[in-house]
Amino acid sequence: MSTAEVDGGQVGPTWRERLTKASPVLVLVPSLAASFIYIFVFTIWTLYISLSNSSLLPSYDFVGLSNYVSLWSNRRWNIAYSNLFLFSAFYIVGAMAIGLLLAILIDQRVRGEAMWRTIFLYPLAVSFIVTGTVWSWLYNPVDGIQMLVRGLGWTDFNFALASDRNTAIYAIIITGIWQSSGFAMALFLAGLRSVDPDLVKAAQIDGASTFRTYRKVILPVIAPIFLAVAVIQIQFAIKTFDLVAALTRGGPGISTTFPAIYVYDLMFQRGQIGEGAAAAMMMLAALAVVLVPYSFYVVWRRRKENRHD
Amino acid sequence: MTDATIAAVHDREAAIAGRRHLASRTIIYALLTFFALIYLAPLVILVFNSFREQPEIAQNGLIAFPRSFQLSAWADAWSTYCIGGTCEGMRRNFLNSLWMAVPATVLSTALGALNGYVLSKWRFRGSETLFTLMLLGVFMPGQIALMPWAFILGKLGLTNSTYGLILVHVIQGISFTTLFCRNYYVSIPDDLIKAARIDGAGFWRIFRKIILPLSPPILIVTVIWQFTGIWNEYLFGVVFTSGREQPITAALVALTASGTNVRAYDVMSAAVLIGALPPLLVYFFGGKYFVRGLTQGAIK
Numbered sequence: 001m002s003t004a005e006v007d008g009g010q011v012g013p014t015w016r017e018r019l020t021k022a023s024p025v026l027v028l029v030p031s032l033a034a035s036f037i038y039i040f041v042f043t044i045w046t047l048y049i050s051l052s053n054s055s056l057l058p059s060y061d062f063v064g065l066s067n068y069v070s071l072w073s074n075r076r077w078n079i080a081y082s083n084l085f086l087f088s089a090f091y092i093v094g095a096m097a098i099g100l101l102l103a104i105l106i107d108q109r110v111r112g113e114a115m116w117r118t119i120f121l122y123p124l125a126v127s128f129i130v131t132g133t134v135w136s137w138l139y140n141p142v143d144g145i146q147m148l149v150r151g152l153g154w155t156d157f158n159f160a161l162a163s164d165r166n167t168a169i170y171a172i173i174i175t176g177i178w179q180s181s182g183f184a185m186a187l188f189l190a191g192l193r194s195v196d197p198d199l200v201k202a203a204q205i206d207g208a209s210t211f212r213t214y215r216k217v218i219l220p221v222i223a224p225i226f227l228a229v230a231v232i233q234i235q236f237a238i239k240t241f242d243l244v245a246a247l248t249r250g251g252p253g254i255s256t257t258f259p260a261i262y263v264y265d266l267m268f269q270r271g272q273i274g275e276g277a278a279a280a281m282m283m284l285a286a287l288a289v290v291l292v293p294y295s296f297y298v299v300w301r302r303r304k305e306n307r308h309d
Numbered sequence: 310m311t312d313a314t315i316a317a318v319h320d321r322e323a324a325i326a327g328r329r330h331l332a333s334r335t336i337i338y339a340l341l342t343f344f345a346l347i348y349l350a351p352l353v354i355l356v357f358n359s360f361r362e363q364p365e366i367a368q369n370g371l372i373a374f375p376r377s378f379q380l381s382a383w384a385d386a387w388s389t390y391c392i393g394g395t396c397e398g399m400r401r402n403f404l405n406s407l408w409m410a411v412p413a414t415v416l417s418t419a420l421g422a423l424n425g426y427v428l429s430k431w432r433f434r435g436s437e438t439l440f441t442l443m444l445l446g447v448f449m450p451g452q453i454a455l456m457p458w459a460f461i462l463g464k465l466g467l468t469n470s471t472y473g474l475i476l477v478h479v480i481q482g483i484s485f486t487t488l489f490c491r492n493y494y495v496s497i498p499d500d501l502i503k504a505a506r507i508d509g510a511g512f513w514r515i516f517r518k519i520i521l522p523l524s525p526p527i528l529i530v531t532v533i534w535q536f537t538g539i540w541n542e543y544l545f546g547v548v549f550t551s552g553r554e555q556p557i558t559a560a561l562v563a564l565t566a567s568g569t570n571v572r573a574y575d576v577m578s579a580a581v582l583i584g585a586l587p588p589l590l591v592y593f594f595g596g597k598y599f600v601r602g603l604t605q606g607a608i609k
Contacts, residue, residue: 023512024431027423028439031487034480035443042457043449049456058456102344108337118596119345122352125592125599126585127541129558133565133581134351137371137574147370178347183603190604210333239450242543246562260544263452268548273456280452291448 043284050278056271067278077279080257083169084286087176087258088237092230094177099184099229104214106185107192117189120182128179132246135175136162139247165255168248172240172256175247180236184229191222224301231294238286259283355585358578359383366574379575386579392564399580401553402560406540407587409471409556413478414535420479421486421531426520428487429494430502431512440491446484451544454481462549469554474546478539485538486531489602493527494520530602533595537588557584 013021053063071077106116123131138144139162146159162171195218203213241260248256250265257265259279266276354372362377369376388398428440458477459468467473497520505515546556555563561584565577592599 020511024427025433027512028427031420031424031483032439032443035446035483038454038480039442039445039449042454045457046453046455058460098344101340105337105341110337110341116341116345117600118593119348121596121600122589122592123348124603125537125588127543127558127588129541129543129561130581130585131351133561133577134355136565138351138354140371143366143371143572143574145372148372151370151373178351182348186600187604235448241451242558245543245547246565249566260450260452263455264544264548267455277456280450280455283450284453287448287450 046277046280049274050281052274054273054277056273058273063274067274068282071275071278071282074275076254076257077259077262079254080259080262080279081282083256083258084237084240086169087173087240088234090170090173091176091180091237092233094173095181095184095233096226096229098177098181100188102181102185103188103192106189117186120185122182123179124183128242129246131175131179132243135171135178136247139163139171162248163252165252168252168256172244172247176237176240176243179243180233184233187225187229188222191225192218195221227294227297231290234290235287238283238290259286355578355582358574359386359582361575363573363575371574382573382575382579383583385573385576386583390564390573390576390580392560395553397553399557399560399564399583402555402557403583405471405550405554406556406558406584409474409478410536410539410587413475413482413539414532416475417479417482417486417535418528418531420483421488421490422520422524422528423516424483424487425490425492425494426516428491430497430499430515430520440487443484443487446481447488449481451481455544455548458545458549469550471550471554471556473549474556477545477549478542482535482539486535489531489534490524490527493524497523526598529595529598533591533599534602537591537599540588560584 048060049058050067051062051064052059053061053066102116102120106113110116139160141147141158141160141163144159146157149157149159161167161174199217199221200213203217208216239260240258241264244250244256244258244261245264250257250261259282263276263279263283266272266279350372357373357375358366358371359382360378360380361375362379363382365375365377366373386398387403388400389396390398424443428436454477462468462473462476465473465476467476501519502515505519510518540556541558542556543558543562547559547562550556550559561581564580
C-alpha cells in the first residue's frame with residue numbers, strides 16, 4: 001500500500017476528477033444526439049412516409065413503392081428533373097466559365113483588386129429571394145429590359161424570357177449564373193494564388209505566352225478546384241428552391257418546376273405527403289450519387305498526397 | 310552592328326511591347342468594368358427605384374435614371390404597407406428574422422466551438438468517425454427534414470413561432486459550425502494543450518484560457534456564415550410560419566406575389582432592400598472573413 005492512499009484516504013479518482021474526465025464526451029453528447037436524429041432518424045422517417053399511403057396527413061400504412069411509381073409516371077415530375085439536368089449543365093458551365101475568366105482577369109495584377117472582388121461577390125451575400133425578385137422585375141416585359149430597349153428606339157424588341165414557358169428556364173439559368181459566378185471566381189482565384197510562382201516563371205522564361213502559360217501550366221495544377229466547384233454547384237442545383245420560388249414560382253404553367261418545388265407543392269399545397277416524401281428521397285439520392293463518389297475521391301487524393309510528403 | 314543600331318532595335322521592340330502591354334491592360338479593365346456593371350446593375354436599379362415615385366417608374370420603366378425623388382417608399386415599406394390584409398410593413402418580419410438569426414447564430418456557433426474543441430483536442434476512440442457522420446448534415450437537403458420537423462414542432466407547440474425556427478436552424482447549423490471550428494483548432498499545437506494539462510488545467514480551463522483567446526478569426530467566420538445563411542433562408546420560414554410570424558424572406562415573396570393592383574415598385578424595392586441590408590452590411594464590413602468562410606466551407 002502506498003503512503004498516498006493512506007494519507008489521502010482515496011481509492012481511485014474522485015467524483016470531480018471523473019466529471020472532468022467525462023466532460024469532453026458530455027459536451028459532445030447533445031450535439032451528437034441532435035445530429036444523429038436530424039441526419040438518420042429524419043431520413044428514415046421520410047423514407048417511411050414515402051412508402052406509406054400518407055395524403056393530407058402522415059399515415060403509417062405501408063404501401064410499398066406505389067408513391068415512387070406514381071411519382072415517375074407524373075408528367076410534372078418529368079419536367080422537374082429534365083429542368084434540373086438542363087439547369088445544372090448550363091449553370092455549372094456558365095458560372096465556372098465566367099468565374100474563371102474573372103479570376104484570371106483579377107490575377108493580372110490589376111489595380112483595385114479588393115474592389116473588383118467585392119463587386120463580383122456581393123450577390124452571394126443576399127438571398128435568392130432578393131435576387132429572384134429583382135430579376136423577375138427585369139424580365140418583366142412591361143417594365144423591365146424590354147421596355148428599356150424599346151425606349152432606346154428599338155421599338156419591336158421582344159424580351160419575354162421569363163414569361164414564355166419554353167424559355168423561362170433560361171431566365172433562371174442566367175440569374176443563377178449571375179448570383180454564383182463570383183463564388184466560382186473566389187475559389188479559382190484562391191487556386192491561382194496557390195500555384196507555385198517558380199512554375200509560372202519557368203514557363204515564361206521558355207517564352208510561353210500568357211494564354212499558353214494558363215492553359216498548359218496553371219490550369220492543370222488547379223484541376224481539382226474545377227471538380228470541387230462543379231460538385232458544389234451540382235449540389236446547389238439539386239437543392240434549388242428559393243431562386244425559382246421568387247423568380248417564376250414554377251411557371252408559366254408548370255414549365256419551371258424543379259424537384260424541390262415539386263416536393264413543397266405536393267407536401268403543402270396538394271396534400272400528397274407520401275408522394276412528396278418520395279420526391280424528397282429522390283433529391284437525397286441525387287445528392288448521394290454526386291457526393292459519395294466525390295468524397296471517396298477526396299479521401300483517396302489526400303492519402304496519395306500524404307504518401308508523397 | 311553599331312551600338313546605335315542595337316539601341317534603336319531595342320527601342321522599337323520596347324515600343325511594340327509597350328503598346329501590346331497597353332492594349333492588353335485596356336482589354337482587361339474593359340472586361341472587368343463590363344462585368345462589374347452587370348453585377349452592380351440590379352442593386353443600383355433597386356436603390357434608384359426605392360427613391361423614385363411610382364408614377365415616374367410606371368412611365369419610364371424600372372431601368373431608368375431617377376427623375377423624381379421621395380423617401381416615403383422606405384417609410385411605407387417599413388411600417389405601413391399591406392401584405393395579405395395586415396398593414397404593418399416589413400418591420401415585424403424584419404424583427405422576426407433578427408430574433409431568429411441572432412440567437413440561432415450564437416447558439417450554433419457556441420456549440421460548434423465546443424464540439425470542434427473536443428473533436429480536435431480531446432479525441433477518443435471513434436471520435437473521427439463521429440465527426441465524419443456529423444458532416445453528413447452539411448449535405449442534407451432541407452426537404453428530407455420537412456415532415457419530421459413539422460411533426461416535432463407541432464408536438465413541442467413551436468409551430469408558427471420564431472423559437473421553432475431557432476431550433477431548426479441551430480440543429481441544422483451544428484454540422485457547419487463544428488466543421489469550421491474543428492478544422493481550425495486542429496492547427497493549434499497539441500503541445501500547448503499538453504503543457505497546460507501538466508500544469509493542472511482541466512477541460513474547461515484550457516478552453517477558456519487557451520482555445521478561446523485563439524478563436525476570434527474562426528468565430529467571426531462562423532458567425533458571419535451562420536448569420537447570413539439563417540437570415541437568407543426561405544424554405545423553413547415559409548413552411549413552418551405564416552403571416553405575421555414569417556421571417557423577412559417569406560414575407561418578401563408574399564409581398565411581391567400580392568400584385569393584383571398596380572405594382573408598387575417603389576415600396577417593393579425599398580422592402581427588398583430592407584431584407585437585403587443586414588447580410589449586405591455584414592458582407593461589406595466583414596468581407597475578408599465572409600470569403601474565408603465561403604472557401605473553407607466549400608472546399609473542406
